[in-house]
Amino acid sequence: MNPFRGGGHELDLGNGATEVLVEVLMLAVTALARDDWQHAFAAELARQDQNLMGRGMVGLDLDELDWGPDPERGRAFALAVVDLALTRHRWDELGYHASYAEADLQALRRLLTALHPTPGAPPDPTDSMAATCRHHRILTPLPWYPACVRCAGG
Numbered sequence: 683m684n685p686f687r688g689g690g691h692e693l694d695l696g697n698g699a700t701e702v703l704v705e706v707l708m709l710a711v712t713a714l715a716r717d718d719w720q721h722a723f724a725a726e727l728a729r730q731d732q733n734l735m736g737r738g739m740v741g742l743d744l745d746e747l748d749w750g751p752d753p754e755r756g757r758a759f760a761l762a763v764v765d766l767a768l769t770r771h772r773w774d775e776l777g778y779h780a781s782y783a784e785a786d787l788q789a790l791r792r793l794l795t796a797l798h799p800t801p802g803a804p805p806d807p808t809d810s811m812a813a814t815c816r817h818h819r820i821l822t823p824l825p826w827y828p829a830c831v832r833c834a835g836g
């Protein structure tokens with residue numbers, strides 16, 4: 683199980699559910715990320731790719747996340763990403779039905795609403811994500827890393 687924690691809530695997802703959740707979040711964050719912190723947040727989501735990190739080896743502690751200099755702005759951005767995913771943004775490009783991800787997205791929304799994000803350091807631009815997979819048009823986890831969440835997973 684891969685734990686996603688925040689604000690005293692926990693969402694434990696199996697490997698398949700994690701894969702779907704990360705894919706729909708990456709499709710959404712790719713559409714919305716503009717500044718350095720938003721790209722750093724996108725990189726954090728992309729690092730939840732089990733093809734990269736190993737199956738059952740991911741998980742996100744949102745209480746520990748660096749929410750940047752304006753944590754409420756960061757939280758608002760994270761909620762906007764979840765809400766865009768809930769509109770099924772680009773789900774037609776997935777080769778499967780992702781509709782069961784909706785309950786997990788709603789649970790993630792509850793985590794984000796419950797947590798108390800603390801101010802972090804300004805993002806290090808070298809740590810933020812600039813590369814986009816040309817094939818899938820999805821941000822990749824690292825500036826130099828060409829594969830996105832859909833490359834290995836299909």
Ligand SMILES: [Zn+2]
Binds near residue numbers: 815818819820830
């Ligand atoms: Zn790709």
